[in-house]
Amino acid sequence: MQLIRAIVFIFLVMFGALAMAQPNAPGQPIGKVLFSTGDAYADQIKLQAGSPIYIGQTLSTGNVGHLHIRMIDGAFLSLRPTSSAKVALYTVDLDDPANTKIRIDVQHGVVRSVTGKGGEENHSAFRLNTPVAAIGIRGTDFIVYTDAISSVVDLRQGVSQ
Known part of the structure; x- marks a missing residue:
């Protein structure tokens, strides 16, 4: 039984690495919703766990909405209430x-x-833009708070550019 688990684990690791190593094709999902509560949308389409995310979509949350997304490269993106990206x-x-x-x-x-x-x-390939700043990141975990006139970055781990 442990041998079967080990084989399945190795297969999953190899398959996952292969899938991540290939460039994503146009029109293919670039992420998936892990968690959604309250009002959470992609281009005004209600999101739920498992919903695909595509390039060009605008993600938004309402007053009590939360959204957690896992991207194709393992990145994590979270929107808190009344947010849009x-x-x-x-x-x-x-x-x-x-x-x-x-x-x-x-x-x-x-x-x-x-x-x-x-x-x-x-x-240098990663940029997170706000109305007043562009943030470059080096292997980090950060939170950005922004509106039309100011942006504040809370660096949790890593190095900012």
């Missing part, structure tokens, strides 16, 4: 990290980001 770019290529391009545009609210393999392999 657009996934402008999300191309991850671990075979050639120079092709990785990640940009998330936060319009307002509170967003937490934990860098995935794409940002770890190519630090």
